[in-house]
Amino acid sequence: MGLAIGSFLNVCIYRIPKKKFLAAHRSFCPDCNTSIKWYDNIPLLSYILLRGRCRACKAKISVCYPLVELLTGYVFVHLYYVFIQCRHESPCVFICYAVLCCALIIVTFVDLKLLIIPNEVTFVGIPLALVLSVICPSLHDAHHTLRNFSLVGIYRLDALIASILGIFVGGFLIFICGILGKLAFRKDAMGFGDVKLMAMIGGIVGWKLVLAIFFVAPFFGLLMAVPVLILKKSRMIPYGPFLSFATLVCIILQDYFIGIVNLYIQFFIVIFTGFN
Ligand SMILES: [Zn+2]
Incomplete structure (x- = not known):
């Protein structure tokens, strides 16, 4: 299933930036x-059988196509293993994370190619995150996201509030970074696309995990940015792929990262109540 959906993601990666209607051709x-x-057009297999060339004109087919298919297949298997096999979560939770990862794969490859994060993904993704949170409220309860924020006590409504909170926290963190970056470097340091991307991610993973993603992503960014800056001498580095990779890592190791965030929250609570 991952390979087949990966094949569709290739179509999205190619057509969305060109504003072509997905089912048109x-x-x-x-x-x-x-x-x-x-x-x-069989995922992965056709690329191998055709040895990476078009059957008609023998033009080289980009290695990105089988790579996206393979990556999507791998991500699906890993998510299935973690959430269905090990944690026995409902299939709903697995599907929500799989949908998020599909969006992140599109964002990653479009951002690598064109240095943009397509609005078509985030403008669909943000409302979709809200809808998925209502349909699948258990998406938010492993996080104990609302332990301090349980305002209404209605399960689905609490999940919706958790999602809204995630959207605001995710978007706000990157927005602040952008403003601070602009003040420090006197030019745009962070695209507004990244703000919308983190809002979308926050809508699915909740505010605690989006906070972890915000702090984890720069480590991956730094690991990649140093060689890119030395080799390419380009000063524009897409940040979407790092946010996406950090999201995958944080989703899979969510107990660990939420544990760390909880520790910090307790730490600050102690400090503030200590001063009082
Ligand atoms: Zn051709």
């Missing part, structure tokens, strides 16, 4: 415009 070769037969 069959898949075609971008070099010779020949439409691709179904037997040449």
Whole structure:
């Protein structure tokens, strides 16, 4: 399933930045415009059988296509293993995380290619996060997100509030970073696309985990940015892929990261009540 959905994600990655309607055409070769037969469109397998070339014009097919398929397949298997096999969560939770990861894979590859985070993903993703939180409220209870914020006590409404809180915390953190960066470097340091991306992520994972993602992502960013800055001498580095990778890591190791966030919260509570 992951491989097949990965194949669809390839279509999204190619067509969304070009504003092409997703279902408008069959898949075609971008070099010779020949439409691709179904037997040449089997995820991963077709790429291997055709040795990475178009059957009609022999143009090279980008290695990104099988890579996206393989990555999506891997992510699905890993999420299934963690949430269904090990944690026995409802399939609903697995589906919500899988949907989020699909959006993140699209964002990652579009951002790597074009240095933009497409609004088509985040503007659909943010309301979708709210809807998924209501449909699948257990998405938010493993986090004990609302232990201090249980305002209404209605299960689905609490999940919706948790999601809204996640959207605001996620968006706000990156927004503040952007403002501080602009003050420090006197030019745009953080795209507004990243703000919307973190809002979308927060809507699914809740405010505690989005806080962890915010602090984890720069470590991956730093690991990658140093070689890129030395080799390419480009000063523009897409941040979407790091936020996305940090999100995957934090979702899979969520007990660990939420534990750390809880420790910090207790620490600050002690400090503030201590002063009182
Ligand atoms: Zn071709």
